[in-house]
Amino acid sequence: MADADATATAFAVDADAFNRFQLAGWEARADSYAFFSPMTRRVGGALLAAACVAAGTEVLDVGAGPGDLAAAAADLGADTVGMDVAPSMVRRAALAHPAIPFRVGSFEQIPAGEGVFDAVVGNFVLNHVGRPELALREAARVLRPGGWLALSSWDAPHRNRLLGLMLDAVTAAGAAVPPGVPAGPVSYPSAAELRDSFLAAGFTDVGTSGIMFEAAVPDAATLWQGLLDSAVRVPAHVTAQPADVQARIRSAFDDLVAVHRRPGAGLAVPVSVLVTRGRRP
Numbered sequence: 001m002a003d004a005d006a007t008a009t010a011f012a013v014d015a016d017a018f019n020r021f022q023l024a025g026w027e028a029r030a031d032s033y034a035f036f037s038p039m040t041r042r043v044g045g046a047l048l049a050a051a052c053v054a055a056g057t058e059v060l061d062v063g064a065g066p067g068d069l070a071a072a073a074a075d076l077g078a079d080t081v082g083m084d085v086a087p088s089m090v091r092r093a094a095l096a097h098p099a100i101p102f103r104v105g106s107f108e109q110i111p112a113g114e115g116v117f118d119a120v121v122g123n124f125v126l127n128h129v130g131r132p133e134l135a136l137r138e139a140a141r142v143l144r145p146g147g148w149l150a151l152s153s154w155d156a157p158h159r160n161r162l163l164g165l166m167l168d169a170v171t172a173a174g175a176a177v178p179p180g181v182p183a184g185p186v187s188y189p190s191a192a193e194l195r196d197s198f199l200a201a202g203f204t205d206v207g208t209s210g211i212m213f214e215a216a217v218p219d220a221a222t223l224w225q226g227l228l229d230s231a232v233r234v235p236a237h238v239t240a241q242p243a244d245v246q247a248r249i250r251s252a253f254d255d256l257v258a259v260h261r262r263p264g265a266g267l268a269v270p271v272s273v274l275v276t277r278g279r280r281p
């Protein structure tokens with residue numbers, strides 16, 4: 001089986017097809033994304049610190065999803081705007097955080113003028129964008145000179161077992177990439193790849209730090225369903241398969257999960273995240 005990264009290497013990326021696939025996936029997940037939120041929230045403090053967000057900072061949260069990071073920035077006293085490409089996510093965020101303005105927009109074409117933000121932050125969004133190099137240039141464009149961009153991304157699947165378990169189960173089941181899953185940019189860029197991308201977009205003072213923690217999940221069934229409901233690219237490699245292949249993947253998943261069982265305490269799944277920042281000169 002070719003995983004999402006291998007697919008991107010083997011086939012030319014069709015950025016527009018990838019963006020359409022992502023938009024459709026996220027538009028359908030505004031409610032069910034709740035499974036991931038407790039994990040993504042744990043990265044918010046590091047992102048805001050990396051982007052030097054404090055009271056009075058004018059900050060844009062790109063790919064805001066349900067708005068947790070924007071809300072954390074607002075709690076610090078920052079003047080916060082949230083943006084997401086999926087209208088359903090924007091509606092959900094606006095409902096949850098009525099004091100924060102959220103708008104629909106793409107990271108590839110940020111609906112804002114040049115040099116209007118002190119900070120741009122994004123929690124797990126860059127890997128969902130068909131043209132990440134364009135998104136990074138857009139972030140640089142809307143930042144004031146000296147402003148920081150800070151983005152989180154999932155670490156490699158062998159360290160980030162949250163996604164790695166399902167990816168490895170697909171591989172173990174020998175499943176082929178199903179039709180309708182478009183090749184995209186690298187899903188899990190390394191610190192070196194992230195650094196090169198930030199530098200290519202004109203950022204300086206680029207650095208990446210790692211965050212590791214364990215996600216507490218009651219059982220394998222909850223983890224399986226939570227992943228299907230909260231992610232887009234990884235579950236598409238499962239749900240677009242014939243029923244017998246899906247059953248094989250699920251069986252492999254249950255075997256792989258066993259190592260993370262804690263007696264009487266459900267699962268403790270290792271999560272590994274990279275936070276990269278760069279400054280607009």
Ligand SMILES: C[S@@+](CC[C@H](N)C(=O)[O-])C[C@H]1O[C@@H](n2cnc3c(N)ncnc32)[C@H](O)[C@@H]1O
Nearest residue numbers: 026040063064065084085086106107123124128
């Ligand atoms: C993994 S979720 C992260 C949500 C939120 N940042 C969090 O950490 O909970 C990815 C989000 O990025 C949004 N997204 C995907 N592609 C985007 C794009 N090109 N521009 C803006 N947002 C995008 C999705 O709609 C989704 O809400």
